[in-house]
Structure formats: structure tokens, C-alpha cells
Amino acid sequence: MRRLPLFLSAIFFALITQGQQRQTYTVLSVPGVAAYTHIDTTGASILPSGRFCTPAGQTITLTHDPFGMAVSPDGATTVTIHDGVFTIINNSTLANIRVPSYDGSIRSPLSGSSFLGVAFLPDSKTVYLSGGDNGAVIGYDLTTLQRIDSLSLNGHNPSDTVDYEDSFTSDLLYNADNNELLVLDRGNFRLVRIDLATKKITASIPTGRQPFGLAISPDHKIVFEANVGMYDYPLLPDITPANYNNKVIPFHPYGDNTPESKNGYTFNGRKIPGVGDPLAPEAMSVYAIDLATNTITDRYKPGHQIGQMVEGAEVVGGASPNSLAVGSNFAYVTNATNDNISVIDYRNHRIAATIPIHVDPVIDRYRGLLPFGLTLSKDEKTLYVALLGFNAIAVIDLPTGKTTGLIPTGWGPTRVLLSRDEKHLYVISCRGYGAGPNGGQHFVRPIQGTYIGDIQLGTYQKIVTPDSTQLALYTRQAIANTFAKTSVTDDGRNPLPPLQHIRKSPIEYIVYITKENRTYDEVLGQMPTGKGDSTLARFGIDVNLIAKDKTLVHMNIAPNHLKVARQFTYSDNYYCDSDASIHGHHWMLGVIPNEWVEANSSVDKTAKIFSKASGRRFPGSTGSMDPEDYAERGGLWEALDRSHISFYNFGEANETAHVREEWMDTATGASHAVMVPMQKALWPRTSHNYAGFNTNIPDQFRMEQFESEFTKMWLDGKHKMPRLITMQVPNDHTARPRPADGYPFIHSYVADNDIAVGRILHFLSRTPYWKKMLVIITEDDPQGGVDHIDAHRSILMMAGPYVKRGYTSHVHANFGSILKTIYTIFDVPYVNQYDATATLLQDFFTDKPDFRPYDLIFPSTEVFDPQVAMKRYNKTIDWRKIEKGPEMDDEKEQRKEHYQQQKQGLN
Template structure:
């Protein structure tokens, strides 16, 4: 069956018109699990942190997380999935799995420094070739004897050039030539590796960050999908000796600006340009003639930056990532654009895009993230893994329509069709989710309890469905994803019933200002698990109050009635909190995308789950890839952006304290207080954010106390929007990261691991104390959450985390049991500020109206000081030569100073005489 949809290129309807049409139809889309807690049911329906369900079709085996590589043996008996530093051998008849290395350490890993994507079988179905990833090698392994046979390095001389610091990406076996074709993402090249001599016979330059590789059926053409946007340069003149003194304090430019293209000067340093983001080497597909070892085509697939998609400018590259090649046509998935480009590689031309449709209520939005794909033997059908939709799309090539959807686990990455075309094999990054990782009765599994380990991936074995079965599957996928509820026409009564509109712009709201505070790495139970009115486990509340039992055994009893996070507890009790809130993310690199309205694409997923070594002075340009944790890189941008771009398009004012200042290669010293970072590798920032970001606020850097950030925030807020002439922006974002934790530093005021949380708790209390004493408070909402939960444990789910809401229109003393996630937070922001949704997670997020009341309570919040036995803020601020004036802090913000205003008035009078 063909699913309905509409073409973004062909349809002339603007987003504003679509937005108005949505209001007229008045249908509220929400995830189906709005009243459920996360759970895993291996034989039934699992509830994900997103509130979506997964009901994987066919048979399922749970395997190690993030199986980014998948190959089927020629004899059809075995599959190998490749993870980071791990591979799994699966018997395809029984789905019995053998993990290498085994948990009992009897089977050793042949992968010394991780791995990445590439896996291929030899014709004998016994030998398998594995990407060695960071060490730049190809591993040859015997599955019969379960032992490594060889490790072949890509480094060394070839064609008069010596290559170093290779990083093995995808690979394909060319059996006819007894060779491997291998991508080296470190040196941006395609390597031909002779399996007889173990020598590299050719090195062919390709595009940036080559990711996927395919071979034409006649073995004459290799196609390479490149996901990189730029080759990131260093500051001009940088050397290992002067690097520390040459760094600049911030990102040098906004993306796709004259400065980023041509270069600029920042803080007296000469900053090289990056060139055009639409350059041929950026986010493209290269065709290589294997007879001549020459690149014959550089195809720019999907949508280019600067194009207009309806009324929105494209700001993110297509991210062409996976390939399927037929006798004349090749197909590449463009993750950012939710489509597939058709390439006539025989005649060297593009034939347009196949949009993937799922439902007319969602097709307007992005977020399907097509990743792996496979082509039927008759070349009439494509099967496409939708990383963001927990489904495989079945696409009819001739009509360019989506026939239907097959339900998968969470985050499908790869799909393969058996040789007899009767069975599909599908891997998913996160399988059925994580489940609990601590608490009463919890038994730790062999893989461990860290969120990235306890959360297993999956492999499915699914009979290829006929039309009737596919229709049933499609209906199930959509039911797993969202529920549509008609809304009654808005009336005068409904307009004042709840301050949170059901849709953007649907009803007026008294809330005019939102402060969005994001913290780092904590779960619900470890901070709020003691609250009896909610679903918590007090035995895990190591960061609560009266929690000295969580200290090392020798120190218990020495700190009676220890208070680590009294302000979190007070905010929860005075205002409202959720005990059913989950981060969609596992770790920071995901979290800083999700919470700012960008769904992590296939590059983020793959790159964040691989061991990699930065070598910023290497001649291998791929080794300078930023690989960010606290920022988005140009490789990660969504088609029309996320939160920042959505606000800018709507001309809604915003300002940022701390987000987006970090890249993986930056310096984070205690003195880097301007933005928390020192930058040497030149990476742009999203252009919408660049001019709206403080250069006097420290982002992620646990060497800097959160008390310093509170001081910076109070000072700049006062200068700009209290004593200054400007009005507070509609949205202010604040990063408050020290609950992340770090090593103990008694001399700096952090004698215990819990000290970082105490610092964070006090700073949060200070900010709320300050904000609630400003004139903006009467129309303010404060949202407090974490970017990810990876540092903690929880008895419901390892993704369960903190969501606190505060403000006059937030219910007092309220606990919400309604499901919430980042999509729900963003829906709250967009609905209040009348900003159209950007992606399908915003559109289907839970509506959190239960948090709000139409009867305001304007009483301010009063902070609780920290327990100085665990964190002494004066000690933490000592190295900066700044003492905290608690009298001034407790008094609240300085408004217009009457004496200063009087003096200024008379000075001005004298000038005019």
C-alpha cells in the first residue's frame, strides 16, 4: 500500500499556512505512552523513554549495544554484527549469539582500539574482515576457530606518499580481484588492499569523513558516501609548543557566513576559513572508476545549504550515509532530508529524490533519519532503516512511494535481505531500551550497569511481508509512534483555562518568558528518590538529604544529616516535578542535540559510539574532526535546524548562557572562564546562536565552580535586562554543568564526589532566588532538567531523570506522573512562544498541561545554603579572589540604582548647558 504524503519540493504551501491549517483542524498529536512508565517486555510491548512503543516484528535476539556493522555470510547461515571493540556471531537459524570478547574473558577481542562500521565475509563464510577503527587496520578473523588470523595496517607509503594516523571505516570485499576496498576516514581516502600481498595498491582521495562504501555488480565502480562537512583547520601558526598560548576563548564564527567561508581575525589570531559548506567534497557521493583509480563523479545529493524548503532556509547538509547499488542506479539515504537520492552512475547524473512518507500528519516534519538500506534482486524494492522512527520503510522504486513500514527495535541502523529474499535481518542500536540499572531486587547483568552497557541492541529476523501483513505492520508502527486527539474549538473559557496552549498560538498565555536550565548526567532516584509522594527508591538517593550512607564506608557517620541537594528538594516541593520524565539521550553528545531540538543523526550515533583518538597536529585531516560533546558540529545540523533556528525564523528573542561552547578538542582549565573553553581547532557555531550567546559565561568545564557561573549570570542579566535598556528575551537558556562530577579536589572546595552536586544545587538555588525577585517573574516559567542520565542509577529506567518546573503559573507542591521527555519540553516552549514545531518529536511530544494552573502564586523562591562540610562555596571561589556576599545574594537582583540614576541625570544636564 502507498502511504499518503506531500512533496516538500513540489508543494507550494508555506509553513505558516500549514501551521494555520493545523490550528483549524485542531488535532493534538502525542506519544501513546503518556500515562505509562518505561518498561521492557521482551515478548510484548516495550515503552521507550520517548513515550513511544516498540513491538519488533519477527524473532529478536538481544545483543551488545550499537551494532553499526552487519554482514550475512554467503552460505546464509551466519551473521556478524560489529560494535565498538566487539563483534557478535549469530546463527541465523536459531539466532544464538556468541559475543567476542566474551563476558567470561575466554574469547579475546581481536580489536585492539575499537572498530567502526566495516564488516565483510569471505566466500568461504568462515573468514570475516573487520574494521579496526582507530588503529587504522583491517582485522582478519576465522569464525570456525574463533581466532584472529591477521591485522593489516592502512598506514605506510603508497604512490609516493606516506600515510599515517589512518582510521578504518567501511569496507567491501572485491572477491574477483582478491582485494578489499577500505575507507580511511582519517585521511579522507579509498584504499585498495591486496589480500595476497597484504599491500596497499592504491590510495584514492575522496570526500570528507568517508562513511559508507558500495561496489557496483560489475565490480567496475566504487561509490563512497561522505558525511563530513569541513576539513577543520587550526589557528594559523599553531604548533604543539605554542598551542596553549594561541587558543581563542570562543568559536570563531557562525556557520556559512563570510567569516567562516573566507576566514577572519579573532582576539588577534588569524583564523582560516572553511570554504563553502556546499563544496563538492562536503556531504557528497563520489564515484570511483576502479580501472583508472580516478574519481569520475562528485554528486551533491539531497538539499543544499541556502535552499528554501517552503519558507525555511536549509542550514544542515543532507548527510548522505548509506548506499545500495544496482546495475545502473545507486541509491543513497540522506538522513537530514528524510529521502533517498537516485543516482544514474552509468550515465553520471542525478535522477532526483524519493521522499519517505509515513503519515500525512507527520510528513511535514523531519526526523525519520534514513540510515542503512538494501535493494531487492529485481531492483524494484528498497528496504530502509529509519533510525528516528523505529521502523524499516518498504519503498517502491518505480513509483517512488512508501509501501509500508515494518516495526523494529529502538533506532534501527542496518537492514539486509537474505539471498533467497524470503527474510529480512535488521539491527537496532538500542533494542528494547535500558530498563532499571539499580534499586531493590536489581541483579546486575554481565554486561554491566552503565547506561551504555545495560542497554542492549537487537537483531531481528523477519519474513518479508506480503501486502496484507505490511498493512498490519504499518498500522502498528504508527500506533507505536503517536495518538491523535481532536481538540474542541477554542472558546473564551478554554483560552484562560490553562497557561500552556494545546498548540502553538492556539490560546493566549500569561507566560512571556522562559528560562531553560540544563544540567548534567543525573538520574531521578539519586536526587529525588527520597520523596515519598513520588515513585522513587530512597536507597539510591546518594545526592539527596540525610544521605551520608552513600559516602565511603570509613566516612559514614562522620557527617550526620548531610544535605547534598536541598535546593532541588525544595524546588520540587514548592513548585512541581515529574517522576516519569526521561532523557532521550544516553550521554552528553546525544543530550546536547536532543534538548536543543535536533534529533541525533546516524553520524552522531556512530561517531559517539566508537573509540577515537584526536590528533590535531596530524597530517590526517580527519583526526581533527571535533567530535563534540557539548556542541553541535556542522555534520550534525538538522535540515532547518532546531530550537535556535525555529525561534530566529519566528523573530522570537532568545539569549544563551553556556550552550554550544564546547568541542572535543578544546582546553578546559579553571582560568577559561569567558566561555569555559580554549579553542585551537576552528569549528563554527550555528549561525542563529552565534550572535545570541554570552562571551562572559562558562559553559561545560567542571574546573570552574557553578558559583562562578551564578555570579556571571546574575551580573550579565542585571546589566542587560534590569539596569540596561533592553527587555529580557522570551527564552533564556542556561547551562549549569557541575552535577556532572569530576575528581575530588579538596583544596578547591570539592572534598567528595558529591561536592560537585552540592555546588550545582546551590547555584540552581541562587538562580531561582534571583529570577523570582526580578520584575519578569510574574510572567516567567523556569524549566530545569538534565542533558543525559549517564552518571547515575535508577530503579525504573536508566534514562529516568530530573524535570522541575517553577514559576507563578506552575502548580504548587505538585508531582506529575505524566510521561515527559525532551520532546515534551520543546513542545512546551514552542506552544508558549507560538513557534511552529521543527521535527516529529516536537509534534508528537506529550502536552504537559497538568503542571500548570490558571491561578498564579507570585511568591518568590528562597535559596538554601549548602552544607559546608561537603561543599564550601567560599573555598571554591578563593582562587578567583572573589568572596560571596551572601547578604547581597539573598537581597536579590539590583534594579535601577536611584543614586546612580540621579548622578547620571545631573551629569547629562551639565553636558547640555
């Protein structure tokens, strides 16, 4: 047999091998993978997540973020409650009145705050509303549009001697049997009974932590309340208003669910109190209260419990039981974190069953439905559940415990109710159709304003209760709105495989950088290869700055951002799922914000850490994840920890709602008086010498910290760089001008941030790790800016040897896409539905690496002078050293290694 020439044999073998490597895989993706976000109220809107939005029934828009709803006893009227606003809706015509009106002709009875609670009296014209932060209950006449009552929860009552203060009104309901209001006070962790005849408080009954949801049995004898709080967070025992600034500590005191968090410990001679057991009866529970005796008869712990093994993973987050519906024998509670419903047999004082909500076998193993409001049919056979995370109402057949179908809603449904005759469903969604553009040449400013939280309206739907045929159609639509199955052919070359565990990526290290509050157009709108509006590019290059006493022309604000976009790969079709930082840091770190985060982020609230009302020490979530926010399986940190992937954190997760953030808080950016744990997996892997969010601290100071610690640990030290580094450089958030500190314009903060981004890439690309590195740069939210495509559109850039050079991606991307990239490269299982169904960003990558480093450039010094910003720290930046970069190799060590290898015959 004749043999092929050697070079032809090699080619033939390569072709065979390549053919063998080409395999087709089925992956999940959002349906809007090739589309830009837009609103189409007559068809399908495309949300920042890449999902479609096609609300069923008749739909109108409302003020943003409705989280409470009640239907009048006569069925004619619905009232929805927002923060400081409520809407009166005619259920027949869907005509509606906003209180207060935009033109000021209808005044608000509220004092700027309201939260969850709205209840009708039997006359169908009088409603009582939760006053939220001011601790009041407000009575209002819907016919005269006038306030008729204001009842404070503060003070004392005959049933006890406590003088309550700093109450925070949460959910409420009307109890006709006693002509009374039942009101939850999340400030003082109690249920308050108010007699409407005398306008007096008749009882205060202790509840669990952060009481949230309220319902009453049909016989009006038992009231049920759901507690979303995990801990009663303690104040440092030796701290007072007088010594506060000297006694705060510069870091979270411990990881959650550790011996230290349970029992406390001693630090530098000081007692650091623990927060106790996360499984305490008061934590994430449902209480049953006998109204005849004002006593708690049962404390239930619904859902999956922390430490339990569920589907092969340990539960790290509480169930977050939040809303209730009560029948003649059973109470039903939504467990947002677990995607299930607990069935409480309250006659026999037990949890009788757990009903998992199933939507499709392909994604049922992932969490992310986030069940919130629910309602029960009169025959007690059907439960309707608002799925905050899935943009649908789940219909559950109670006799079988099966999910029989889904009904499409707006973005983020919060409440669902049945009409009196049960012919219609009423649904509210907090984000409606999304935001749409909030600037640009053809943009017309709407009456509500252009801030992302204002322009993004909620929705109210009136839906004919579907029969089985219509429900089947709705179900198919709801699933098609959410994800699609896509075939991907893999030739073995792309550094981002289509799925985990197929093959090893050449990328071994990822640096995940988050910045703050910018949209695409205002930074990258000048890029000619992207879909931008250059007139909005106030933070670009060659821009003019006009201040009260100074005008600067042809200034470069963010030249590194534009250079990175040109030199590597960026997206012009990337969106933050978040509106603000409260949501953003949850989304970007792999935790879908639950009902507590969403509702609490939309309400005005005041921290009062020295108050007797312990709920005021924890007013609610911020940019960090608190124990109330944890997902069942956690997020990015826990996923990496389970898979034994090393990671380290610079600056994330060190902010709570009550911290001090001054220029001297450089250890972590914040100082703490109230003890709130950090995620257990993260606490030992977080730097205590890197300033997180705090715009009083220059990003240049952070860079000095980062470069020093990186060099000490992973260049000069004995350990290799961790597989993942997360870091926060937040000063593009901007703040008021501070000329004396080097920030004469708000643009100065962006310029500071731009140098930091350039420094990071300049530094990293001169380390030995660069050859196998991917750098991901994004924003946690877009709330500070404007964009002509959508207010959620933001910045996504990737850099590294395996990233395409000079490439612009037009494929849809969001936080889920970033996490999917990280999980896939590291062979880590997806955590939630948003990861699993996100767009696969293979178009960002190349199999032909380019190892050239990045070279830092500088914004205009008239806008930002780093030396001035560092003056108060008595630090001078050594730019020659920075431009040189870290020492790549030690010459003596390299010489020694060279000769050692020769001796061993390796050269």
C-alpha cells in the same frame, strides 16, 4: 422587557463567554502518555520517548550499539560489529557468540575499537573487521575463533609518495574480482585498496570529508562512497605544540555559513582561517570511483542543499548522505537529514530523482525519520530502508517511488539486509528494547554491567519478508507505536494552549536550564509524592557519605532541588531521550542526533590536532552541535530566529572534541585551537563571559557571571530580557574529588550545582520579569546515575508564577515535551516529529498565578564550601547581596514615572 440585575448580567455574560471559549482541538501525542517506561519483550515495551517498541519477527538481544552488519555468502551467518566487539549469529537458530566473551574464554582480536565495517570472504568463514581508531583491518576465522590477519592503513604505497599516519578505519567491503579489500580511512579522507594475496596497499584514492558508507556496482567496476563530513577543519596557523596553551582562543571563531566562516578574518592581529563553502564538492557528497583507473569519475551532491528553500523554510543543515545500495544502473543513497533517498543514474552521471519517505500525512511535513542503512532486492524494484528515528523499516516501491509500508523494529534501527533467497530480512537496532532499570532493591546486576550504555542492549531481528497483507498490519502497528491523535478541550485558561496561534499565553519569558548526568532516583528519590526509590537517593537530604578517610552523616546534598520540587511542580515520569552528553545536548536543543552522531558517539576515538591526518582534527561530535550534526531546518535556535523570537545563551554549544578545559578557561569554559563554527543564529546571541561545560570551574563562578551579565544587560541596561534564555550549570556531572579546591567528595559537585540552581531561582524571582516567567530545569542525559524505573529517567522541574504549587506530574515527559512547551508558548512552529508528537504538559500549569519568590537554602558546608571553591579566583561571595537579590526598582525612576503618569491623567 425586564432586565436582569447587574451582578446577574455579569455572571450570565461570563458564562456565555466561557462557553464560547471552550473549543476542542486535535493534538498529537505519544501513545505511552500515561505509562512509565518498561521493557516487555513479549508485548509492547515503552521507550523513554513514550513510543511503543514491538519488533517484528524473531528478536534476540546483542551488545549495545551495533552499527555494521554483513551476511555470509552462504547465507548461514551474520556478523554485527559494535565498538570493540562483534557478534556471530547463526541465521537458522539465532544462536550467537559475542567476541570477546564476557567470561574471557574468547579473546577479542580488536584493539579496543572498531567502526562500521565488516566483510566476508567467499569461504563464508573469514571476515575482515574495521579496527576504527587504530587504523587497522583485522582478519578473523569464525570457525577457530582466532585472528588470522592484521593490516595497517598507515605507511605509503607504490601509487603515491605520501606517508600516511593516524588512519581511522571506517566502512569496508570485499571485491572478489581482484581479491581485495576496499577500505575507507576517515582520518585521511581516502579509499584504500588492499591486495589480499600480497597483503599490500595498491592504491589510495582521495574521497570527500569523513567518508562513511561504501558500496560497489554489481559488475565490480565502480565503487561509491558517501561522505558525511562538512568541513576540513583548520588549525590556527600560528599554533604549535609548544605554544598551544598561549595561542588557543576562548570561543568558537564564527557562525556557520557566514563571510567569516567562508573566508576567515583577522582577530587581534592573528589570522583566523575560515572553513570554506558548505556547498563544496567534498562536503556531504557521494563519489563514484572507477576501479580500473583509480580515478574519481563523479562527485554528486544528493539531497537538499544549504540555502535552498524547502517547504517554506531555508535549509541550514547538510543532507548527511550516509549509506548506499547499488543496482545495475542506479545507486541509492540515504539522506538522513532530509528523510529522503537520492537516486543516482551513474551510467549517465546524474542525480535522476529524489524519493521522499512518507509514513503518514499527519507528520510527513516534519523531519525525523533519519534513514540510515538500506538494501535492494535482486529485481531492483524494492528498497528496504532502516529509519533510525522512527523505529521501523520503510519499504519503498522503486518503480513508483512510493513508500508502501513500514515494519516495526527495535529502538534505533541501523542496518537492514535481505537473506540470499529474500525470504527474510535481517535488522539490527542500536538500542533494542531500551535500558530498563539499572539499580534498586530488586534489581539484579546483569553480566554486561549497569552503565546506561552497557545495560541497553541492541537487537537483531529475523523477519519473514512480508506480503502486502502482512505489510499493511505492520504499517498500522509502526504508526500506532509512534503517535496518537488526542482530543483536547480548551477553556482558554491554561497558560499552555493546546496548539500554537490559538491564544496568547501569559508567560512571556522562559529560562531553560540544563544540568548534567543525573537520574531521578539519586536526586528526587526521597520525594513522597513521586515513584522513587529512596535507597538510591545518594544526592538527597539527610544522607551519609563514606570516604576512605572520612564519614559524614545526615548531610544535605541537594536541598534546593527537593525544595523546588516541593514548592513548584516536578515530574516522576520524565526521561532523557539521550544516553550521554553527545546525544543529550542535541535532543534538548531540538536536533535529533543523526547517524553520524549516533555511530560516532559509540566508538573510541582520539583527537590528534597536530596530525597530518586532517580528519583527526575533528574526531567527532561532543556536547555541542557541529556542522555535520545540523538538522535540515536546524533546531531550537533556528526555529526562534525564523519566528523573530529573541533569545540569549549562557554556556551551551561551546564544546568540541578537541578543546582545552582548564580552571582558567572561564570566558566560555573551553579554548579552541581547531576552528569549528557555531550555529549561525546562535553565535551572536551567546555570552563570551559565561563558562559552559567544565567541571574545573565552580558553578558559583558561573552564577557570578550570570547575575552580573543579566543585571548589566536587562536590569540596568536599556534592553528587555530576551524571550528565551538557555543556560548550562554542569557541575552535577561530578568529577574526581579535589579537596584543595573545595570538592572533598563527588557529592560536592552536586552540592555546588544545587546552590547554583537555588541562586538562579532566588535571583530571577526577584526581578520584574518573574511575573511572566517560566523556568524549566532538566538534565541533558542520565548517564552518571542509577534508577529503579529506567536508566533514562531524570529530572524535570518547572517553576514560576503560572506553575502549580506542590504538584507532582505523573504524565509521560521527555525532551520533546519541553520543546513542545516552549514552541507552543511562543507560537513557534514545531521543527521535527518528536516535537510534534510529544506529550502536552498542560497539567504542570495553573491560571491562578502565585508571585511569591523562591528563597535559596544551603547544602551542608562539610560537603561543599563555596568560599573554598572560589579561593583560586581570589573572589569572595557576598551572600548578603545574593540573598537580598537584584534591585527590583530604582526609587527615583519610579517617583518620576508616578508624577509623569499623573500629569497625563493615567492615575
